[in-house]
Amino acid sequence: MEAASSRVARVEIDRRRLPPEERQQQIVDEAVRFFAEVGLDGTSRELANRLGVTQSLIFKYFETKQDLIEAVYGRVYLERISPDWPALIRDRSRPIGERMSIFYRDYGSRIFDHDWMRIFMFSGLAGAELNKRYLNHLRQTLLEPMLEEVRQASDRRTVPTMEDIWSLHGGIVYIGIRQHIYRMPTPDEPQHEIDRAITRFLGSFGIKGPA
Amino acid sequence: MEAASSRVARVEIDRRRLPPEERQQQIVDEAVRFFAEVGLDGTSRELANRLGVTQSLIFKYFETKQDLIEAVYGRVYLERISPDWPALIRDRSRPIGERMSIFYRDYGSRIFDHDWMRIFMFSGLAGAELNKRYLNHLRQTLLEPMLEEVRQASDRRTVPTMEDIWSLHGGIVYIGIRQHIYRMPTPDEPQHEIDRAITRFLGSFGIKGPA
DNA sequence: TAGCTTAATGATCGATCGATGAACAAGATC
């Protein structure tokens, strides 16, 4: 072991007196991982231990614990929905099956995430508004346009409904729930199963799918 | 207001000195509703308030809070899987679509339940063994036989996989998750949507569905 | 109705929670 106090040896850890913005970001980053693991009832003391700081320091950056949780909500909420997706869904120069495959590939890469899945579930159980806002936004900007596109591409013999879309969506999301909530075995790369689900879905409306 | 001490007027409430078995059952019943609402971190004092007894009484019937939670697990776990379902799934005198429709109608009537859905999710997030035992049992006794029956009934052009079954299952379960976890609007009577999902699923394997 | 069993209460313990404020010290400024 070298001398622990070497300046360059502790670039990441054991640093004191950080700039406020950096410290605040560091707290939120660790809080996301911490609350995702133990739930929103995790204590400020254990979070402080993981950060290597004292518990009181957290309350220098967040007046209440609820403020910290709201900051965690904001962090996990961000970057989870791409602004490019609405245009992708409506891009009729590509087959609807290809559009849905690409969308759910990108979507899955963002939500099949341990921290996101668990914090989203914890906040949902706690009755937070985060979930309703997120799901309403998802429905209005992505799922309802997707429904319209599938209707346009269908053979009109049977017309898809919004609940049909939710069923497809739920079947895909359930992969992440099995993996991160129930900790059950799931496919390493779920794209193949996603494409199969999309193909089955589109096929029932007379549309060719991606798989 | 009448005299509150009337003997017949307080048949249900304000009864003291119950037989131990009756009191224990009463505590577990209320604990199921209580923990389903506020989570497994709900306090023994608030539970006692809802029961109209003192907090210390709960620890006369359960040595630790964890013992009470285990009793809650046992209560919600029971009666959630019918012993008749394996035979139903394998009953080839009926079309596979009809079998799956009946199964998921009965299954939905048991799991689209506020207390069950939430306690199952709370326990899953807490890492309890309940969820893995339940899902493994569900897979082995019901979903894998269902996969085999669908394969038998299919036109063999495309062969269904276990992940396909999970996708169908997840799409159905997701209705309950939207309703009881996220508290979003869902169909009052989901049987129609369930049958549509089954029909889409079977149709993609060349099988006629229930809807 | 007196006596006995025991279900239930009331008081309290030690630990832990979120939150507060005084004291300290790291690091920039001159």
Added chain:
DNA sequence: GATCTTGTTCATCGATCGATCATTAAGCTA
């Protein structure tokens, strides 16, 4: 290198947690 700013620590508060135990009283029995 002395001084000042402020990020951080230390000590502590009141509330609340699960859990314990002596005391009380409901309800059966003789």
